[in-house]
Amino acid sequence: MxxxxxxxxxxxxxxxxxxxxxxxxxxxxxxxxxxxxxxxxxxxxxxxxxxxxxxxxxxxxxxxxxxxxxxxxxxxxxxxxxxxxxxxxxxxxxxxxxxxxxxxxxxxxxxxxxxxxxxxxxxxxxxxxxxxxxxxxxxxxxxxxxxxxxxxxxxDAILRENFISRVYAYHDWQCMQQSGLTVSKIMQFHSRYKYLLMAHNPERYRQLGPVVANLSENDQAGFERYIVEFMAIMKHNISRKNHCNVLQHLQGYFKKQLNSEQRQELADHIINYKKGMLPLLAPVVLLQHYLREHPNDYLSAQVYLNPHPMALRLRYSL
Structure with missing residues (x-):
């Protein structure tokens, strides 16, 4: 968020x-x-x-x-x-x-x-x-x-970050549920969580797509199927490989806005994270910096970039 x-x-x-x-x-x-x-x-x-x-x-x-x-x-x-x-x-x-x-x-x-x-x-x-x-x-x-x-x-840093991410995601769903579930709201919710779900488990994220596509209004059973599968995906710990895959996807949104030096800097941050030389926070903060310089509403809405308060320092040691 x-x-x-x-x-x-x-x-x-x-x-x-x-x-x-x-x-x-x-x-x-x-x-x-x-x-x-x-x-x-x-x-x-x-x-x-x-x-x-x-x-x-x-x-x-x-x-x-x-x-x-x-x-x-x-x-x-x-x-x-x-x-x-x-x-x-x-x-x-x-x-x-x-x-x-x-x-x-x-x-x-x-x-x-x-x-x-x-x-x-x-x-x-x-x-x-x-x-x-x-x-x-x-x-x-x-x-x-x-x-x-x-x-x-x-x-454990990975388990701690996973649990707090799940708490915030589930709370997000509960708030939406209290205001009344609709297909439109769930589609927007699913869109915001795209890259976080991809990071947790890309295969199960892809399988969740048809569930969203086939929802109809007042389909309580369908809404329940969605959140059950959503929370099951969130329970998977995110691997360094999956983080890198998502980071590279996000990097692609800036290929036209950044100059060659900036593109290389971002690529180096992602590679160094993959090698264990930088924490996850380093490429994420750089992406957030470029997002402020080159606003993109879709990316700004992505929960992956900010799934919990930064002050908790949960991504410092990942």
């Missing part, structure tokens, strides 16, 4: 990641990125499922336990079982979160972990790491379009 809405984006978060002392030992697991950087742009809605079902703090540690019927949530010493309470709360609470544009969960937690949560097997007296926290499993099942990420994975 060239500009961002003044409307604060609503994002859910595991309460311990904001520094709330709600963990089993009375401590927290504060994420500095969430607490001190993202709070400038997001309004966080903190939830601790374990506190919400009345477990209190400090409390006994709990874990996912495999039995014959399903995964259960029990105290490590086997003294309590909170499976039903957690499932009931999670089912009820997560159906109320359609206003959120993203969610950050606490890694490895038996209630909030998104992946690779330990699941203990009494029969084998060991644990596998293929579980999902009970709350987060319901969160993702009841809100399949919602961008969800773990705090630990946000330390």
């Amino acid at each position: 060239s500009e961002f809405s003044s409307q604060r984006i609503q994002v859910g978060i595991s309460a311990c990641l904001l520094g709330q002392e709600v963990r089993y030992d009375g401590g927290h697991k504060q994420s500095r990125f969430c607490r001190y950087e993202l709070t400038e742009y997001f309004d966080f809605q903190p939830i601790c499922p374990e506190m919400a079902i009345g477990m209190g703090t400090p409390r006994k540690t709990i874990r996912l336990v495999e039995d014959d019927q399903r995964i259960r949530l029990q105290a490590s010493d086997g003294s309590i079982d909170v499976t039903e309470s957690m499932e009931a709360f999670s089912e009820q609470q997560t159906k109320r979160l359609s206003h959120l544009s993203g969610y950050v969960v606490c890694a490895k937690s038996p209630s909030c972990g998104m992946e690779r949560v330990s699941v203990y097997s009494p029969a084998k007296n060991n644990a596998s790491r293929d579980g999902v926290g009970l709350f987060t499993a319901k969160l993702m099942a009841n809100n399949p379009l919602l961008p969800v990420e773990e705090d630990g994975r946000l330390n």
